[in-house]
Amino acid sequence: MKQLVYLAALLFFIGCAPKPKVTMNAWEQERMNRIKQDFCISESQVKEYIRKYIPDVTDAQMRQWEKSNALECMVIDGERRYFRNAGPNLFRIDSAAYCVKVATEGVQLSKSEKVNKEHLPKVIDAVKQTGEYRVMPKRMRVTYTLTVEPNAVPDGNIIRCWLPYPRTDERRQQQVKLLKTSEAKYLLAPSSCKHSTLYMEQKAIRNEPTVFSESFEYTSYAEWHHLKSADILPYDTTSTLYKEYTSERAPHIRFSPRIKQLSSRLTQGETNPLLKAQRIFAWINRYFPWASAREYSTIENIPEYVLDNRHGDCGQVSLLFITLCRCSGIPAHFQSGFMMHPGEWNLHDWAEIYFQGIGWVPVDQSFGIPTFAENMDQRMFFLGGIDSWRMIVNDDYSMPLVPAKKFPRSETVDFQRGEVEWEGGNLYFNKWKYNMEIEYLN
Structure with missing residues (x-):
């Protein structure tokens, strides 16, 4: 009965739908318009923000930050234009600028981190006490x-x-x-x-x-797996699941020469899928800080963009993690929706990876290794675990x-x-x- 209702509604709405009217040239123009909206502030506006922390900022410093991609800008119609959040991002991406801001304001946990600081230990304890993976x-x-x-x-x-x-x-x-x-x-x-x-x-x-x-x-349930390398079985590399989720998928999951070399270097000498994934997870966490992102539709290949710019938001670092996992023979896919933490709901993206003998487990690369973690279970919680405060909307991308x-x-x-x-x-x-x-x- 539900199928009949769905089909009737679909036929009704399809009958009302307009016909496609877009061409490639029209899309390129639309993409450029979107870039202009993202890169919408002037150098003087960026400097005004930077001077809150570095009052004597110089043009030479500006050029150096631009060269390192810590200060995201591009020339549009002959004028240097900056990403709308270029100023705040600078103090997330550049280590020296970050230290200047911390010296002024100190290090503060976000509202979601404050929630999870109390929440994660409870999730871990509940899993250990009940033997259930999904709790709270x-x-x-x-x-x-x-x-x-x-x-x-x-x-x-x-x-x-x-x-x-x-x-x-x-x-x-x-x-x-x-x-x-x-x-x-x-x-x-x-x-x-x-x-x-x-x-x-x-x-x-x-x-x-x-x-x-x-x-x-x-x-919404929290999930946590007390993962141990000895529990991970060899993959059935002939299975449909393995083949699908270790393959490339244009435009964003591509095994470029750089991705292949990086994957090989990060997992060199290691054969266990869990230990491979942990290496990738820790490396991205260490070298790619979270920063506000330009619109995804304007980026040709997101993992390469993250590598070029040395930063990424939740979806960008998740796609880099997924691509490196797949290239390393670990099935992975994209998942997203919202983080629903009290006081700080927002759009959010993460991943899932597959271990033979365990199944799919969540990985939140941008939540990464919490600064408040007190032990190894908490440090690696988000590789194999996720908090209760989620709304899952998407099980893939594009x-x-x-x-x-x-x-x-x-x-x-x-x-x-x-x-x-x-x-x-x-x-x-x-x-x-x-x-x-x-x-x-x-």
């Missing part, structure tokens, strides 16, 4: 809203909207319940889709915002949406904030905003 369930009620700005679409035209929805096929995410939608007609993507979406349509009304919303509940999107996505890699289009084209992020309200029920 958190029930959450969420209202997610996407608001298209007035007159972004001409009056009377249909706006198509895809909202993120918690996956119903994940072992760490259970009892998903849809409570309310802004539109009576909607379409939930089947669990076979790698991006979990709730699709709706509305007509634009002149001078009024168009608001799409959904409310739902779900339960996969089709349901119903199909007719114009290039705003985010061509991940799917989190949502996607919006009309018959005139895609609506980029600057044409709408999103918000999430979370009620913690336990």
Whole structure:
């Protein structure tokens, strides 16, 4: 019965969908427009931020930081333009600048780190006491809203909207319940889709915002595996799973000469998959600090971008980790959605890797080795473990949406904030905003 309802809804919405109208030249122009929005501040604006910590910053210092890629900029239309978060990123990426900022403000844990400082030891203890891998369930009620700005679409035209929805096929995410939608007609993507979406349509009304919303509940579990190298069995390299998740996948999982050399160097002399993965995880954690990222859709190959620029956000370092694991013969795939920590929810990406005899285990590369860790279990928690505060939306990257999107996505890699289009084209992020309200029920 559910399949019939899904097919009927899909046929209805497909019948309303516009036809593709995009060409390669149009996409290149769109990509350039997106880059201009990311690289939108001047040198004087960047210097103004830097002077808060380095009052006598010089042009020579600026050029040196640019050369090292610690200060991200590019020349656009003959003018040097800087990434919108280039100033804050400098003090995350450049070690000397980082020390200057720490000397001024000290080292402070983020809100999510403060939550996890208390949470992770409890997860580890619960797993050891119960023998269960999934523990400490958190029930959450969420209202997610996407608001298209007035007159972004001409009056009377249909706006198509895809909202993120918690996956119903994940072992760490259970009892998903849809409570309310802004539109009576909607379409939930089947669990076979790698991006979990709730699709709706509305007509634009002149001078009024168009608001799409959904409310739902779900339960999220922490997971932790007390991994030991002796427990890892040899892979069945003939299996479909092994072949699929150790293969290349353009454009972002590619075994370039640099990736192959790096993979070989990091895992040299080691045959155990767990110890290989730990080496990769620790190396990325040490040398690639988190920094705010430019839009993924403007980057040709994300792992190579991370290596070139010596930094990355959660999805970028996760894709580097996945690529190095696959190149080293360790099955790996992308996973993403939201971190739902009280006081600090946000978009977030991580990975899963597969060990023969154990199965898939989570890896959060950007959470990495916590600075607050007090023992080895806590230090390596996020290789084989994940906290309770998550909402899983995606089980891969750059996969089709349901119903199909007719114009290039705003985010061509991940799917989190949502996607919006009309018959005139895609609506980029600057044409709408999103918000999430979370009620913690336990």
